[in-house]
Amino acid sequence: MKLPWTRLRELGIVGMNQRNAEFIMPYNERRYYPLVDNKIITKQRAIEKHIPVPELYGHIELEHQAAHLPSLLAPYSEFVIKPANGSGGNGIMVIAGKTASGHFRRSNDNLVNLDEIKHHISNILSGMYSLGGETDSAIIEYRVKFDPCFENVSFKGVPDVRLIVFRGIPLFAMIRLPTRHSDGRANLHQGAVGVGIDMGSGRTNYGVMHSRPIKEHPDTGFPLAGIQIPEWDRILEMAATCYELAPLGYLGVDLVLDRDRGPMMLELNARPGLAIQIANGQGLEPILKYAQTLGTIPASAKRRVQIGKEIRHKFSREPA
Amino acid sequence: MKNTKINVTALILIAIALSAVYYKHEKLGLPLKPAEQSEVWTVEAKLRFKANGGPAKAKFYIPREPPGFIKLNEDFISSNYGLATEQDELNREALWAVRRAKGKQVLYYRMELTRDDNGSNRRTKPRPPYPPVPNYEEPLGSAIMAVLNEVRSHSADITSFTRELLLRLNTPQPDQNISLINKAGHGSVEWVRQLIQILAGARIPARIVYVLPLQDLVKHGTLVPWLEVHNDFEWVAFDPVSGRQGFRDDTLVWRTGDDPLATIDGGQPAEVDFSISRHALSQVSIAEQWARQTESRLMDFSLFALPVQTQNVYRIILMVPLGALVIVVLRNLVGLATFGTFMPVLIALAFRETSLLWGIIMFTMLVIVGLALRLYLEKLKLLLVPRLAAVLTIVIMMIALFSIISVQLDLERGLSVALFPVVILAMTIERMSIVMEENGSQEAFKLGSGSLIAAVAGYLVMTHEWLGHIIFVFPETLLIVLAITLILGRYTGYRLLELWRFRGLIREADKP
Incomplete structure (x- = not known):
């Protein structure tokens, strides 16, 4: 019997x-953080x-702009x-959507009026959600209509693809599927399902929810494995270009698949989490160490994608 | 590479600390354990006043042979003032004088005492005349006389008379006569003065004595009035509130009589502040040695050289790095999630004031009630900063309410909340409510209980008696704390809770 940490x-x-000491601190220079922390930049x-992103409708920086x-x-x-x-x-x-009475319908089917939207924006501006509690600005942008390939395996919300890009090489990928339990959010520790993606083919393989392996989506009951992500190579190239x-x-790259506009980069993350290992059933360490x-890392994003697939x-892992 | 550098630095730090501890322990005989038995009290009186510019004189009562104590040492710290002490059969006075003084003046009197359980010097002097019966106003006079007559019939001598009188006047269900007499607050100076007047009605000589209750780590102590009556042989002391005979073991008799404690010529009236601390006898005798032994440079930099008030502050501050170390361990080795990084340390410091159990109860209740009110505020759609201010106001009102209720329930603990960090509580409530809204109540509960666990662990370490002693007597041990922190700063292994988090992977891999 081996001790759990040896295992x-x-x-x-x-x-x-x-992660903090060996990957984030040496590879992520603090002065570049604003590039990913500020979504406008x-x-x-x-x-x-030329990386597609959701179209910006408006940017509210001051209270009176509301x-x-x-x-x-x-x-x-x-x-x-x-x-x-x-x-x-x-x-x-x-x-x-909007209702006939002029209310707005949220994705969780709650109705809100304009005042509530304004209050939400002023909360954003006062820094309630920002990283250091500093004043912030609010972005209004295109709402992604998610690709039908995930229709059967997500509950409300938008599923997104998370990639770990190390030294410009995309090395790990998973898809995060919202569930009833996660309240439509694609956040694993809130109960979303994480599904690992085979880097070579772009097919989903393992599913995991709350650190436990699962085979079917808990709300829809459809199998999680074997879904082909459309435009997979394009996605990898976009991630490498980030x-x-x-x-x-x-770097953590979050992408979404839009029904009409194809893959779009949603946001970047300087401190991507470790749940991707659970979703892929594989540890990051040997791959990152390699x-x-x-x-030298090639300058072409295409080449880097190729290297990533080779690694x-x-x-x-040996086929189970 | 990097790690070797850190390990070497840490080793050097530990070596320095250990050799300093060894030197201080072996060569100077500083104890490694807090002594248990004979305790020494250091009492410091601080006299502050504003001088007018001309000559200034300060007269200040200081203890003279306080019953039940032995004075080990005393100090007058008075910069350019000339000093004289005078004593009569009752009191002792310090007289400070200076030719020219302008602006803020601070004079210190410091003494070290230890309890003397064998010595029982009777207080016999002076022998007072019997006081004349005062002319009480009506209807007070009749009430007093009625009470005195009743007491007389229930007592045998002056001692039992006084005790009976005090018991009657302090009864929780006073009759009509007694409610007429009881105007001043029980235990106040006016109350004791009135007692003397009442006792004069029975021609019993009585006087007021001011005592200082001795409690460790008191920064702003005050004198408390006590009552003494003469029974034809000696002066017998009574607790004016409980009616108990004698001085309590933990009270220091400061002076007898009712003149002003300090009189200033050539300046504004003085403010007097007492600070008190307790330590082991061995430590103090060493501290005394240090003062004389000037050869060792190490001694000039000892914390015992500081004024008591500052020492008391350092006794707390020096423990904070240990609290921070606990947080480092809990976050980086265990993986516990908390609100804010060092917020639990601040909560732990607040627990010092309230005691642990009571602190936890109060913290939890305040957070729960605060959260409920905060959720209501959410409906009002307030802007962030006004909302924070509103939560802060509510928290403060709740704390006040808490104190009031606990007084009604006779829970003294509720009064010690004054220093509970209200701003931090308000921030906690705000952050908790955001987490609750964003990530669900489960996550908020996880973070909240994580913070509480960290605070309790921090409290247990920071109030540990032996650790407190070591850190204060050997402050260089903080270098060891620093070294451990440095080493932990390069720890890249798993956190305890990550074993749980990744358990699924192990299980999968272990499948045949």
């Missing part, structure tokens, strides 16, 4: 302390690099309001 070490699982830089809200929102019946410096998916309000817009060596030893192939 974890053998499986190459990276813990929080190791991320969006602008992504557009420069007065123009009715005219700003008039053309849109669906949109998302979120803090520019938010973290962990906090402070996001998704409006899925390294160019924010030169962070250990990627550390690589000499994952090299470390692929």
